[in-house]
Amino acid sequence: MELGQQRKINKVLVANRGEIAVRIIRACRDLGINTVAVYSDADRSSLHVRYADEAVHIGPPPPRESYLRIDKILEAARRTGADAIHPGYGFLSEREAFAQAVIDEGILFIGPPPSAIATMGDKQKARETVKRAGVPVVPGTDPGLRDDELLNAAIHIGFPLIVKAAAGGGGKGMRVVRRAEDLPDALNMARREAESAFGDGTVYIEKLVEGARHIEFQILADMHGNTIHLGERECSIQRRHQKLVEESPSTFVDPDLRRRMGEMAIRAAEAVGYVNAGTIECLVDKDKHFYFLEMNTRLQVEHPVTELVTGVDLVKEQIRIARGRRMGPTESVLEPKGWAIECRINAEDPYNNFIPSVGTVSTLIVPTGPGVRVDSGVYSGYEITPYYDSMIAKLICWGDDRPEAMLRMRRALEEFKIMGLNHNIPFHQNLLNSFNFIAGKIDTKFVEERFSMDVFEHPATDEELEAAAIAATLFAHRNRQLAGQVVTRGERDTSNWKWLSRWERIHR
Amino acid sequence: MKYITTINGKRFEIDVDKDGRVLVNGEPREIDFRALDVSLFSMIIQDKSYELVIEERDNSVQISMHGRVLTGEVLDERAQLLLTRKAGSTGGSGEVSIKSPMPGLIVAILVSEGDTIKQGQTVVILESMKMQNELRAPREGTVQRISVQPGQTVEQGKLLITIT
Numbered sequence: 001m002e003l004g005q006q007r008k009i010n011k012v013l014v015a016n017r018g019e020i021a022v023r024i025i026r027a028c029r030d031l032g033i034n035t036v037a038v039y040s041d042a043d044r045s046s047l048h049v050r051y052a053d054e055a056v057h058i059g060p061p062p063p064r065e066s067y068l069r070i071d072k073i074l075e076a077a078r079r080t081g082a083d084a085i086h087p088g089y090g091f092l093s094e095r096e097a098f099a100q101a102v103i104d105e106g107i108l109f110i111g112p113p114p115s116a117i118a119t120m121g122d123k124q125k126a127r128e129t130v131k132r133a134g135v136p137v138v139p140g141t142d143p144g145l146r147d148d149e150l151l152n153a154a155i156h157i158g159f160p161l162i163v164k165a166a167a168g169g170g171g172k173g174m175r176v177v178r179r180a181e182d183l184p185d186a187l188n189m190a191r192r193e194a195e196s197a198f199g200d201g202t203v204y205i206e207k208l209v210e211g212a213r214h215i216e217f218q219i220l221a222d223m224h225g226n227t228i229h230l231g232e233r234e235c236s237i238q239r240r241h242q243k244l245v246e247e248s249p250s251t252f253v254d255p256d257l258r259r260r261m262g263e264m265a266i267r268a269a270e271a272v273g274y275v276n277a278g279t280i281e282c283l284v285d286k287d288k289h290f291y292f293l294e295m296n297t298r299l300q301v302e303h304p305v306t307e308l309v310t311g312v313d314l315v316k317e318q319i320r321i322a323r324g325r326r327m328g329p330t331e332s333v334l335e336p337k338g339w340a341i342e343c344r345i346n347a348e349d350p351y352n353n354f355i356p357s358v359g360t361v362s363t364l365i366v367p368t369g370p371g372v373r374v375d376s377g378v379y380s381g382y383e384i385t386p387y388y389d390s391m392i393a394k395l396i397c398w399g400d401d402r403p404e405a406m407l408r409m410r411r412a413l414e415e416f417k418i419m420g421l422n423h424n425i426p427f428h429q430n431l432l433n434s435f436n437f438i439a440g441k442i443d444t445k446f447v448e449e450r451f452s453m454d455v456f457e458h459p460a461t462d463e464e465l466e467a468a469a470i471a472a473t474l475f476a477h478r479n480r481q482l483a484g485q486v487v488t489r490g491e492r493d494t495s496n497w498k499w500l501s502r503w504e505r506i507h508r
Numbered sequence: 509m510k511y512i513t514t515i516n517g518k519r520f521e522i523d524v525d526k527d528g529r530v531l532v533n534g535e536p537r538e539i540d541f542r543a544l545d546v547s548l549f550s551m552i553i554q555d556k557s558y559e560l561v562i563e564e565r566d567n568s569v570q571i572s573m574h575g576r577v578l579t580g581e582v583l584d585e586r587a588q589l590l591l592t593r594k595a596g597s598t599g600g601s602g603e604v605s606i607k608s609p610m611p612g613l614i615v616a617i618l619v620s621e622g623d624t625i626k627q628g629q630t631v632v633i634l635e636s637m638k639m640q641n642e643l644r645a646p647r648e649g650t651v652q653r654i655s656v657q658p659g660q661t662v663e664q665g666k667l668l669i670t671i672t
Contacts, residue, residue: 240639353644356637358610358664363547363561363572386611386636414575417561419547429575460516460578467558468578469513469520470530471551472569474541475562476582477509477524 006324007108009033009084013077014048015098016088017067018377019394020299021048024086027315036080038073040066042385047377054080061387067091070098074105084108084322086315090389093298094121110322112297116272120295124166126272130292133271135264138283138291140206147187150205154183157207163187165194166202173197176208209291211443212283214238215250216296217265218306218314219278220329222321227269228332229262230310233279233302236442237431239354244424244447245431246302247341248309251402251440252284255334261290262332268292277303277318301344301394304375308340308398309333339405340398343413343428347390350427350453356390359383362420367412371398371405384421392423402440406432430456512588515571515580604646606669608662612636616658617669623651625671632656632668645671 012028013036014021025035025048037052042061049055056076059066066072068091077085085102087093093111096118102109111117120126127137141153143166154161154177163186165173173194175186187203195201213236221227234250235243253261265280272295279300281293303314310333317327348354364380376393384390397412399405410432413425431437433456436446460468513520523531530537540552549560561572571578583591615633619625625645632643649671656668 242639353642355609355641355643356639358636362563365548365561388637390637390639416575417572419561419563419570419572419577420565426576460574460576462518463556464574465515465518465578466520466532467551467553467556468560468571468573468580469515469518469522470532470537470539470553471541471549471558471560471562471573472515472571472580472582473511473513473520473522473524474530474539474551475549475569476511476513476584478543480509480584 007083009108009319009323011036011053011080011082012084012086012110012319013038013073013080013082014052014086014088015067015073016086016091016093017043017046017048018388019375019391020088020301020377022051022377023375024088024315025051027313027319030313031316031319033319036076036082038067038076040387042387045382047379047382056080061385063091063387070095070101073098074101074107077102077105077107082107084110084319086110086318087298089298089301094296096121108322110276110318112274112276112278116274116278117297119272120278120297123294126294127292129271130268130295133267135268135271135292136290138206138209138293141204143202143204145204147184150187150203151180151183154180154205157205160208160210162206162208163190163203164206165190165198165200166204167194167198167200173203177205209283209285211286211445213250213252213442214243214281214293214444215253215261215284215290216279216281216300217262218300218303219265219269219274219280220312220314220317220321220327221269221274221276221278222327223275223324224326226327226330227266227274228327228329229265230306230312230314230329231333231336232258232261233300233305234442235302236444237437237447238444239447243302243344244346245341245343245428246305247339247402247405248305249336249339252288257288257290258334262334264290264292266332268295276321277314301391302342304373304394304396305340305342308373308396309336309338311337338398338400339402340396341402341405341409342394342396343409344391344424345393345395345416345418345428346424347384347392347421348424349422350424350430352422354424354427355422356386357384357422358386359421361392361418363417364419365415365417366393367395367415369408369412369415371408372396372412373398392418395428406438426457427453433458510585511582513580513582516578602672603652604649604671605667606631606643606645606671608634608664608666608668609643610634610636611664612641612662614656614658614660614662614668615640617654617656619651619654619669621651621654625649625651634662643668647671 011034014024028035035052037048037055038058039049040061058072092098096114099109099114139157160178163175173190175190177186190203191201216233218230233248235246237245268280279296282290284290347357361382366374373396397408511522530539542550547563551558569580613635615635619631627648629645630642634641652672653670
């Protein structure tokens with residue numbers, strides 16, 4: 001699109017499901033834009049289908065047969081006359097081919113240019129590109145070096161370091177090496193693992209940043225050459241690379257670090273000609289050295305914490321930017337207002353190794369009140385299926401400062417009632433009781449290595465146990481009596497409705 | 509009606525008479541218990557107010573109260589009698605089966621039939637909800653039977669491994 005040329009958006013197709021689809025539909029409704037949902041067989045009754053103006057069925061439950069089918073999504077857009085597509089997060093949101101196909105169809109893609117998605121999607125290319133722009137990256141080698149070259153490079157980089165598979169992901173082909181003499185064995189094992197997992201044994205090495213925090217910066221860029229950041233999000237509370245709690249700002253980031261990291265994030269985004277909302281993920285070590293990790297070229301799950309401390313509606317801005325208008329905020333946010341924390345409420349059992357739980361949400365009572373926001377795609381009666389991720393809701397609390405945000409989060413977690421399956425609310429409650437979290441002493445290994453569900457659990461008091469016992473007994477007693485009534489009713493030889501109408505006729 | 513109610517392992521004898529009066533371990537309690545919805549209740553005990561969600565799940569009662577879920581069991585006199593009679597015949601260790609907690613794909617089975625295993629040892633890796641999940645042994649024992657193979661898709665509740 002030419003600079004300064006603006007396009008109207010009348011109808012947005014949301015190429016996603018769950019809470020993020022609902023979130024996007026809400027932003028569209030706020031803007032008076034019509035919405036189209038797409039859905040698989042498993043999602044016919046989902047909230048995003050119910051909230052949208054139009055809904056198009058796109059196939060069976062497995063994502064590769066529905067939400068990942070570019071052809072079906074474009075067909076749905078054609079059928080409904082949608083003039084823009086929002087990809088959400090996950091699924092097709094970071095596929096260059098999808099963004100390009102949407103544009104080729106003459107439809108606006110609410111996201112970055114395909115070229116930016118492509119560059120940032122290739123780990124090695126992304127590193128090289130941002131490095132040229134003066135952005136610090138974790139010291140490491142290119143993939144494909146011989147063992148002797150890697151050994152030389154290792155001495156240069158220093159130990160500890162980590163061997164990674166070029167095709168990698170999910171921890172496969174990864175080895176931490178602390179001493180030079182262990183490197184040859186580690187290389188062999190990583191190669192074998194990578195070969196069997198990905199069919200590609202190419203490895204590279206990278207410095208291991210110990211005690212690192214995961215801190216990311218929200219970027220917003222429009223087509224008029226403006227690129228700003230909206231401050232940081234602290235995402236160190238994670239388990240197996242899955243984020244569980246995010247907050248903004250971070251207890252670890254002082255104004256000077258925020259300014260420096262923010263400038264770095266803007267440079268990284270500008271290096272790929274970035275437009276729209278994106279996130280620069282960084283590792284920050286205990287001495288506040290920061291390293292570019294990757295850029296997520298889409299809206300993030302944890303975007304609400306930024307919204308609450310900046311007052312910016314990110315989805316609305318995404319749509320504005322895609323239309324070719326200037327974005328609302330004009331300056332980077334160096335002083336966030338208050339504090340926001342997000343807890344991801346997942347259908348996972350924290351007492352049983354976080355095993356996912358499927359089934360029907362039989363009761364859902366959602367917290368409300370001052371400073372509380374819930375983004376969710378479920379309702380009571382909703383069935384959590386094994387086809388998609390296990391997130392039930394995002395609970396986001398805002399406070400004037402971090403203690404107030406934490407206290408509100410505790411209160412909201414207590415109000416939140418989810419029954420019918422196991423969920424991780426007890427994990428969040430225990431986390432909020434842990435001294436390390438309260439003190440902000442966290443890093444990416446905290447949950448896996450130094451947190452236990454036993455330490456901060458407040459057991460129920462005797463008084464509470466007795467109250468629960470009485471309630472359970474009265475519940476059972478009541479059900480018995482109701483069951484008894486059903487039997488007596490059944491003894492009548494006609495149905496109650498017939499009986500009632502006869503009775504009414506007699507008494508007319 | 510007399511009930512034996514166990515909550516989180518603690519046992520209470522609760523008597524509910526015809527007029528709805530409640531005795532806990534022989535002592536009277538002043539209780540106002542109201543049903544607000546199918547599973548939503550409000551209870552006031554001696555001026556203390558509780559909001560409760562109570563549901564039956566997997567043969568037990570789950571009570572959501574003060575932001576936590578407590579699990580319990582309510583037995584009436586007849587059920588207690590049956591249980592005491594049955595208790596004589598069962599006992600000892602017996603078989604334990606590991607069942608699939610959710611539908612998914614068996615990625616790997618980390619034990620073989622005849623293996624001695626420890627409590628908490630990972631025995632099966634099950635992929636579901638885009639995650640690889642480790643299923644662990646509920647107690648120590650010997651793997652008696654493996655009922656699935658790697659690569660197999662399983663339904664929720666499918667028997668995977670039997671331990672004796």
